[in-house]
Amino acid sequence: MKLPERTDAVIVGAGAAGNLYAAVLAESGKSVLVLDPGPAWKSADLISSSIWSRRLRWGGPAIESTGRHAFGAGFNTGWGTGGAALHHYGTWPRLMPSDFTMKADFGKGLDWPISYDDLRPFYDRIQEEVGLSGDAEAEVWRPAGAPYPLPPLQQFAQARLLARGFHALDMKTAPSPMAILSQDYKGRPACLYDGWCDAGCPTGALANPLVTFHPRAVKAGARFLNGAHVTQLVPGKTARTAAGVEYIDSTGTRRTALADMVILAASTIANPAILLGSTGGDWSQGAGNSSGLVGRYFMTHSIASVYGFFDGEETENYMGVTGAQATNMDHYGKESLGGGAFGSLQWQLAPTMKPNDLLGVAMARADLFGPELTAFMDRAVHHLAVMFGFGEGLPLLENRVELSDRTGPGGVKTPRVVHTFAPESVKVSQSAAQLGLKIITAGGAAQPWAGPMATAHMMGGTIMGSEARTSVTDSFGRSHDIDNLIIAGPGLFPTAGAMNPNFTNHALALRGAEHAAARWLS
Amino acid sequence: MQIEQAFDGLAPNRRTLLKSAAFGLFAFKVAGADMLLSPAEARARRAALSKLSAEDAARLEAFGEALVPGARAAGLAHFVDANLARPHGESLLTVRYLDVLPPHHTFYKAGLAALDAASRAVLGGPFEGVSAAAARPLIAAMLPGTIAPWTGPPPALFYLAVRSDAADLVYGTRAAFARMQVPYMAHIEPATDW
Ligand SMILES: Cc1cc2nc3c(=O)[nH]c(=O)nc-3n(C[C@H](O)[C@H](O)[C@H](O)COP(=O)(O)OP(=O)(O)OC[C@H]3O[C@@H](n4cnc5c(N)ncnc54)[C@H](O)[C@@H]3O)c2cc1C
Numbered sequence: 001m002k003l004p005e006r007t008d009a010v011i012v013g014a015g016a017a018g019n020l021y022a023a024v025l026a027e028s029g030k031s032v033l034v035l036d037p038g039p040a041w042k043s044a045d046l047i048s049s050s051i052w053s054r055r056l057r058w059g060g061p062a063i064e065s066t067g068r069h070a071f072g073a074g075f076n077t078g079w080g081t082g083g084a085a086l087h088h089y090g091t092w093p094r095l096m097p098s099d100f101t102m103k104a105d106f107g108k109g110l111d112w113p114i115s116y117d118d119l120r121p122f123y124d125r126i127q128e129e130v131g132l133s134g135d136a137e138a139e140v141w142r143p144a145g146a147p148y149p150l151p152p153l154q155q156f157a158q159a160r161l162l163a164r165g166f167h168a169l170d171m172k173t174a175p176s177p178m179a180i181l182s183q184d185y186k187g188r189p190a191c192l193y194d195g196w197c198d199a200g201c202p203t204g205a206l207a208n209p210l211v212t213f214h215p216r217a218v219k220a221g222a223r224f225l226n227g228a229h230v231t232q233l234v235p236g237k238t239a240r241t242a243a244g245v246e247y248i249d250s251t252g253t254r255r256t257a258l259a260d261m262v263i264l265a266a267s268t269i270a271n272p273a274i275l276l277g278s279t280g281g282d283w284s285q286g287a288g289n290s291s292g293l294v295g296r297y298f299m300t301h302s303i304a305s306v307y308g309f310f311d312g313e314e315t316e317n318y319m320g321v322t323g324a325q326a327t328n329m330d331h332y333g334k335e336s337l338g339g340g341a342f343g344s345l346q347w348q349l350a351p352t353m354k355p356n357d358l359l360g361v362a363m364a365r366a367d368l369f370g371p372e373l374t375a376f377m378d379r380a381v382h383h384l385a386v387m388f389g390f391g392e393g394l395p396l397l398e399n400r401v402e403l404s405d406r407t408g409p410g411g412v413k414t415p416r417v418v419h420t421f422a423p424e425s426v427k428v429s430q431s432a433a434q435l436g437l438k439i440i441t442a443g444g445a446a447q448p449w450a451g452p453m454a455t456a457h458m459m460g461g462t463i464m465g466s467e468a469r470t471s472v473t474d475s476f477g478r479s480h481d482i483d484n485l486i487i488a489g490p491g492l493f494p495t496a497g498a499m500n501p502n503f504t505n506h507a508l509a510l511r512g513a514e515h516a517a518a519r520w521l522s
Numbered sequence: 523m524q525i526e527q528a529f530d531g532l533a534p535n536r537r538t539l540l541k542s543a544a545f546g547l548f549a550f551k552v553a554g555a556d557m558l559l560s561p562a563e564a565r566a567r568r569a570a571l572s573k574l575s576a577e578d579a580a581r582l583e584a585f586g587e588a589l590v591p592g593a594r595a596a597g598l599a600h601f602v603d604a605n606l607a608r609p610h611g612e613s614l615l616t617v618r619y620l621d622v623l624p625p626h627h628t629f630y631k632a633g634l635a636a637l638d639a640a641s642r643a644v645l646g647g648p649f650e651g652v653s654a655a656a657a658r659p660l661i662a663a664m665l666p667g668t669i670a671p672w673t674g675p676p677p678a679l680f681y682l683a684v685r686s687d688a689a690d691l692v693y694g695t696r697a698a699f700a701r702m703q704v705p706y707m708a709h710i711e712p713a714t715d716w
């Protein structure tokens with residue numbers, strides 16, 4: 001079987017954004033080729049084991065991570081069909097209107113070139129398409145939008161016990177908005193609450209690309225080529241066009257995929273790395289980089305983890321979903337934490353904990369070892385509860401994806417992520433830990449403690465904006481510099497908010513893909 | 523220009539893995555013969571190691587056992603060794619999550635050498651020769667990074683990596699779930715341990 005010599009669109013990356021673009025473009029009649037270096041994962045590969053699930057993470061050339069608050073690249077990146085979204089947890093809150101106007105409102109960070117209202121119809125359509133479960137009314141913080149198509153997921157003891165603390169302090173809780181089915185929906189089955197989402201949900205209850213946009217893309221004729229590591233964009237006839245992309249296939253052979261339109265959807269880290277490594281033709285600073293901002297404003301969320309024991313109760317912490325059972329957003333206001341903290345905070349309560357793994361029970365007290373660890377495990381597997389405070393990281397010019405001195409396939413330089421939180425963002429996480437301890441204590445937990453600050457999610461690096469001087473793309477993800485280049489993914493976000501990014505990622509990708517299909521190359 | 527179809531390019535590797543690691547088994551050599559064994563079986567049968575020396579393995583077992591009791595018998599050294607022998611993309615080690623640059627066998631070897639040197643300097647003998655009780659203060663100084671002398675990878679990172687490998691084998695198996703009365707509730711059952 002041969003691949004076509006040339007396609008209307010070549011899409012780099014078969015993850016969340018790549019599959020959505022592939023579906024929309026192929027359904028609009030375009031010929032589409034999707035390249036991804038990782039395996040062609042199938043649902044049947046998603047074996048319920050935390051150990052097995054390591055293979056779903058990035059397996060290509062190593063990503064260096066540095067800075068005072070180095071980003072957890074190995075944990076946060078995916079590879080192969082489905083990308084990180086294959087094993088993501090399906091916690092899908094919308095951004096808030098205030099996330100789009102931070103600079104205008106507070107003189108800090110950046111503004112988006114669009115408002116929440118521009119994105120709202122796309123959020124509404126995506127939630128209908130993939131099936132979101134939640135309780136819009138109980139989420140008193142939620143911005144305007146259609147109610148969820150499905151009722152909330154079931155809650156277990158851990159969530160109920162943690163909610164007690166919030167209620168004791170007059171704080172609200174609501175079921176987390178989840179891209180996981182509480183009821184059968186569009187031929188996919190309801191969740192079974194076994195908490196294996198981190199190993200990938202093979203039943204189709206969780207909206208990973210294998211059950212959402214990938215089948216649509218394949219049905220509409222999009223071709224997927226796995227084992228294809230894209231190294232750079234190939235310059236076109238002028239500096240304002242790309243002829244296609246160069247990639248190294250699974251045999252190590254260098255190849256070119258020519259296309260009228262190039263869509264970079266290879267993740268927040270790989271997109272800027274590919275652009276920076278594309279120095280052919282007139283692109284001496286990298287492709288699409290006249291602003292010098294490719295790779296800049298890389299952002300992540302801080303995580304404050306707060307734990308406590310409920311000794312008299314079975315917390316059922318092994319039941320539920322890996323994401324969260326309930327949420328609180330009382331401190332989403334950028335200045336609401338006070339004490340010099342600036343940025344939003346979102347609580348996620350009661351994720352499932354398996355005994356082992358990075359987010360598992362044994363890691364909750366990494367300082368314990370030997371007989372103390374054994375005793376801790378005996379108690380914790382039935383009585384521990386945890387909640388995570390996701391804190392906003394401000395967009396800072398100096399936080400970046402750059403090229404390292406190491407090389408990967410094709411001799412191309414591999415990415416390095418440099419990240420240090422702004423002092424105000426560190427304070428968000430510190431305040432969250434303090435607040436969390438107060439809450440869990442008010443709920444009656446014994447011996448509460450807060451874990452060290454961690455990082456989750458990746459945004460920025462190819463930010464959108466209204467001016468070519470101060471951003472990399474327009475609001476549809478179109479490069480300001482290269483007419484037939486579109487960038488997709490949370491790398492477009494100019495601010496990170498404190499919300500898990502994948503719902504906004506989908507809403508933006510749908511908006512960008514439909515715009516591209518409707519005005520093809522115009 | 524013709525572009526060759528390379529669909530499912532990674533399939534051969536993937537299939538091998540489905541046959542072995544997915545079932546909790548790895549390819550080991552025992553007395554010259556290739557066998558698919560669990561790490562615990564590989565240890566019991568004294569299977570050959572490919573990346574770690576016998577000395578490294580003894581040290582790793584002693585360290586892992588001190589961190590997570592039960593790790594030695596569960597075959598920690600063989601588990602780590604078998605994964606180190608795989609391409610990075612197929613490794614099942616937590617070190618993959620910790621942004622340690624490959625090759626990972628140098629990380630383990632350098633960490634074990636640093637631990638041993640610290641043990642000799644502070645406790646007067648090789649790490650695998652001291653009792654778990656005597657080793658406690660040394661181990662406790664790893665996570666805060668105060669262990670001295672230390673010339674190797676960041677001690678906290680090395681501690682976390684080995685502790686997590688050991689926890690995988692001792693707490694991540696179906697037998698361990700059953701022992702702790704935690705329902706496993708697999709969607710797709712791992713055919714043996716995990
Ligand atoms: C453990 C985990 C849990 C998460 N949970 C949540 C959650 O609950 N809610 C939420 O909103 N978000 C969550 N996320 C984040 C979410 O998964 C991402 O925001 C989303 O997947 C980003 O989409 P993307 O298309 O940009 O990247 P991905 O989905 O990661 O896809 C990128 C693809 O590009 C490919 N690629 C990389 N380099 C190249 C190259 N050189 N050439 C070709 N292809 C390449 C990769 O192999 C990958 O398949 C989670 C992420 C992780 C890792």
Ligand code: SF4
Pocket residue numbers: 180190191192193194195196197198200201202203204205206320321322
């Ligand atoms: S808990 Fe639900 S969403 Fe998670 S893996 Fe199981 S069925 Fe899928």
